[in-house]
Amino acid sequence: ERIARIKAETNGRGADIVVECVGRPEVFPEGLKYLRKAGMYLEPGNFVDCGSTTINVHEICANNLRIIGMNNHTHTKYKTVMEMMLRTKNQFPWHRFFSHRYPLSATEEAIKTSMTKESMKVLIDPWMDDSQFCAD
Incomplete structure (x- = not known):
């Protein structure tokens, strides 16, 4: 439902930038689906080890996505x-x-x-x- 909402708000294109601030690794894969081709994903939310998640790396490559992690x-x-x-x-x-x-x-x-x-x-x-x- 959230992915459909983002696509509807952007005329099917997707978001230019997604910023994950929740700090839960399981939301990371969904955030990738919000992005347009060549979109940027900023990840400041998981600055402590909260576990791992599964992502499809092909989705990153096929859509030319940029992922930037931040932590300090x-x-x-x-x-x-x-x-x-x-x-x-x-x-x-x-x-x-x-x-x-x-x-x-x-x-x-x-x-x-x-x-x-x-x-x-x-x-x-x-x-x-x-x-x-x-x-x-």
Whole structure:
């Protein structure tokens, strides 16, 4: 049902990008079916070993899919860190950690930029107005 919904919303094409944030390996194969040909699958959800799952590797090759795994910290620390950042936002220049900032409409460009040597931390700001954005 979810796969049909994605296909219907994209005129049968499939999603450009799928981000798996659930952290359950058994959802991984379904996420692959959401993608369009040459789509990108971002996998930050399984950053601890939750077991394995079965996938059809041919599906990846036949559809020219890109899979990117990400891992650098545990999910239990997000809330604590965000609260600390909010508490200290007037004392510490957190914005200086971000080398690039993009509106939601420029997500593809943000992802491409994040893969360059010139980027440190790329921020996609869903509240950023497109008129505030200036491409390099």
